[in-house]
Amino acid sequence: xxxxxxxxxNWKMNGLSASIADxxxxxxxxxxxxxxxxxxxxPFTLLGAMAAVPGAVVGxxxxxxxxxxxxxxxxAAPMLADAGASLVxxxxxERREGFGESDGDVRAKAEAGLTAGLSVILCVGExxxxxxxxxxxxxxxxxxAGSVPDNFDPQRLAIAYEPxxxxxxxxxxxxxxxxxxxxAIRGALAGRFGAAADAMRILYGGSVNGDNAAELLGAAxxxxxxxxxxxxxxxxxxxxxxxxxxxx
Ligand code: 13P
Numbered sequence: 001x002x003x004x005x006x007x008x009x010n011w012k013m014n015g016l017s018a019s020i021a022d023x024x025x026x027x028x029x030x031x032x033x034x035x036x037x038x039x040x041x042x043p044f045t046l047l048g049a050m051a052a053v054p055g056a057v058v059g060x061x062x063x064x065x066x067x068x069x070x071x072x073x074x075x076a077a078p079m080l081a082d083a084g085a086s087l088v089x090x091x092x093x094e095r096r097e098g099f100g101e102s103d104g105d106v107r108a109k110a111e112a113g114l115t116a117g118l119s120v121i122l123c124v125g126e127x128x129x130x131x132x133x134x135x136x137x138x139x140x141x142x143x144x145a146g147s148v149p150d151n152f153d154p155q156r157l158a159i160a161y162e163p164x165x166x167x168x169x170x171x172x173x174x175x176x177x178x179x180x181x182x183x184a185i186r187g188a189l190a191g192r193f194g195a196a197a198d199a200m201r202i203l204y205g206g207s208v209n210g211d212n213a214a215e216l217l218g219a220a221x222x223x224x225x226x227x228x229x230x231x232x233x234x235x236x237x238x239x240x241x242x243x244x245x246x247x248x
Contacts, residue, residue, distance in 0.1 A: 005217065005244040006158060006201050006224030008121060009040040009231025010061060010089060020049050025234035027055040033245040037224075040231065041089055044075050051084025059087035059118070062095055065108035067116070077109075077116035087119040089226075091147055093164045096123075103146025110157065111149045119156045121203065121226065122147060124185075128165035131173075136163070137184045144188050154199040159185055160226040166206025168228060175219045178204055182221035210239030217247050 009026070011019075023040055030038045039057040042050050050058045060080040067076050080088055090113060091106035101109075106122065113120045124143040126136040140161065148157070161181055166172050173181075182202050189197035204216050205226030217225060224244065230236040 003199065003201050003223045004035065004037050005247060006037045006039075006203060007237075007241050007244050008038070008059070008087075008089075008160075008203065008224070008226050009237055010092070010205075010226055010228050011040065011042045011046075011232060012061065012094070012228060013043060014232060015042050015046050017046070017049065019232075020046065020053065022233050023050045023056065024053050026231075026237050027053050029234055029238040030241055031055050033241055035248050036241055036244045038241055039087055041087070044080075044083075047080065047083040047085055056084075057086055059085045059089060059121070061089050061092065063088050063090065063109055063112055063116075063118075065105065065112050067112065077112040077118055080113075081116050081118055085118060087121060088113040089121045089123065089160075091123040091143075093123060093125055093162060093167065097164070103143055106147040107149055110147065110152075114149065114152050114156060119158070120152075121158045121160050123160045123162050123205070123226070125160075125162040125164050125167075125206070131163060131165060136177075137181060140181060141184060141188050144185060148189075148192075154193065154196045158201040158203055158223070159189070160203040160205050161185060162205035162226060164206075168207070170207050172207050172212060172216065175215055178216060178222060179220040182219065186221050208240060210236060210243070213240040213243035214246065217244050 041059040063077040064074040090109040201223035203224040
């Protein structure tokens with residue numbers, strides 16, 4: 001089935017109120033590419049302001065597994081929705097590694113996002129030593145088995161394959177390695193969800209930029225990109241959206 005290309009910017013812990021001007025420029029440019037789905041995930045503090053930008057589609061970078069309660073400093077999925085978000089990223093490696101989140105935690109967060117009516121981007125990806133040992137596919141498929149929920153609308157859950165060693169490093173896997181991983185992920189999803197898995201998008205993330213986007217987005221089973229550093233300005237982000245639009 002034809003899946004719409006999906007390009008998502010993850011601003012991580014970057015952006016002050018002045019950065020809304022960058023989001024404005026990005027969504028103004030995105031308006032020229034209606035066949036591509038584009039979203040930005042700013043820090044929580046900018047969600048409301050960014051959601052008010054014309055044409056904006058915004059998401060959170062994480063959520064708590066509970067809908068409310070005594071969890072100082074945390075943000076619940078219904079709060080993201082209330083602030084104008086339509087999606088949430090869960091299981092980013094910077095959360096799995098930096099905050100000790102397990103597959104079970106990630107699954108609970110994905111379920112919380114879906115229950116709150118959000119779309120979910122669920123991240124997986126192997127560290128460098130696992131890639132070098134030749135077991136990257138087994139590692140990622142175990143993450144998928146442990147963190148993807150059972151019951152959901154397949155249109156509302158995307159997987160982002162982000163090899164940890166490629167994040168923020170300028171290193172990217174070969175297109176063949178990306179295609180092999182995405183094919184393995186698609187096979188695992190099809191094995192678990194049958195034909196419904198056809199509707200699930202699988203994004204690549206890790207040092208995507210305007211120069212490599214066409215090649216990476218053109219690989220088999222790559223339905224889009226999750227972009228960090230190159231999503232902060234329109235000058236860097238729009239060429240990636242344009243590459244996706246050409247591949248349509
Ligand atoms: P970079 O694009 O900066 O490598 O970050 C990728 C990423 O982690 C997106 O979630």
